[in-house]
Structure formats: structure tokens, C-alpha cells
Amino acid sequence: MYSIIKEVLIKGKYELVDVLSKINKLWIEGSLTEEERDELVNLARTNANPNNSYAENTQQIANLWEYYQQLDTRLSKLENSQDVEPTEPEEEWPEFVQPSGAHDAYKIGNKVMFQGKKYICKIGGCVWDPITYPDAWELVEE
Structure with a gap:
């Protein structure tokens, strides 16, 4: 043997x-x-x-390397693309939505549009609109 x-x-x-x-x-x-x-x-x-x-491992590494190179090429094209349209920024003054509780209450600094006017929240945990509780909101004059 x-x-x-x-x-x-x-x-x-x-x-x-x-x-x-x-x-x-x-x-x-x-x-x-x-x-x-x-x-x-x-x-x-x-x-x-x-x-x-290590033939099987070597093949897996080769496959992963090829996949990495493809991803890198795609990413480079995306980063260098001149045809990319800018995304619209998030609405800075979203319409006021009545909170249903503390989980979605407005926080200090939140901006809202209410009845065509812009307001900034001055208190944390605010569940009132600017007309019902005006002390919680600062009217933004333009």
C-alpha cells in the first residue's frame, strides 16, 4: 500500500x-x-x-472577481453619467396632517403648510394645528 x-x-x-x-x-x-x-x-x-x-474555491473567487468588476463598471457609469436627472428635493413645507397620537406628533422645528401659510413648530409632541393652538406654531412671513 x-x-x-x-x-x-x-x-x-x-x-x-x-x-x-x-x-x-x-x-x-x-x-x-x-x-x-x-x-x-x-x-x-x-x-x-x-x-x-482548491479548484472549487478558486472558481468561486474568479466568479466573484468577475461580478465585482461588472458592478464596479456599472457604478462608475452611474457616477459619471451626465444624463442623470436630479431628484426633486423633499417638500420643505409639507401640508399639515392632523396627528393621531404621540407617535406622529410634530416636533420642535418641523415645518408645515397650513391654510396656505408656512409654520414652524415651537413645541415637542404637538398634535394641534396652528389655528387651534397658535402658541405652538411660529408663522413664517415671506
Whole structure:
């Protein structure tokens, strides 16, 4: 058995983890001496071909690299595109909506449009409109 394994190792067409496991199994079973085992393990490690041991991982890495390059190209095109229309900014003065409770109450500094006029909230947790509770709102004069 020793000579057969040695021939395989010399040719170099094996998966390292698999062959090391087989060598250890034969040694445990008593088919190899400790010296034969040590020699075969060293030969296996010396002659191991990474393409045999990591072929699947190597392919996955190559696929990921290709995907990364495609994404990078697409991102560069988006960043450098002259045809991109600017997005409309969020409405700075949204229409007042009656809060239904504390979870959607207005906070200090919130801006609203109410009955055609602009207001800024002056208190936290405000659930009243500017007419009902004018002290909570500052009218913005333009």
C-alpha cells in the first residue's frame, strides 16, 4: 500500500486533505509504519497542487472577481453619467396632517403648510394645528 500511495503522491494529482486523511487511516489501521506515514505526509505536502485542492474555491473567487468588476463598471457609469436627472428635493413645507397620537406628533422645528401659510413648530409632541393652538406654531412671513 505504501508504494501505491507514494506513486500517486509523486504524480501530484490528488487533493491534499483527502490524501492526508487516507494516509492517517492506513497508519491507524496498522497498514503503514510511523516512518512510512511521516514520509508520505511530507511528500504529500511537498507535491500538493493547489489547483487540485482548491479548484472549487478558486472558481468561486474568479466568479466573484468577475461580478465585482461588472458592478464596479456599472457604478462608475452611474457616477459619471451626465444624463442623470436630479431628484426633486423633499417638500420643505409639507401640508399639515392632523396627528393621531404621540407617535406622529410634530416636533420642535418641523415645518408645515397650513391654510396656505408656512409654520414652524415651537413645541415637542404637538398634535394641534396652528389655528387651534397658535402658541405652538411660529408663522413664517415671506
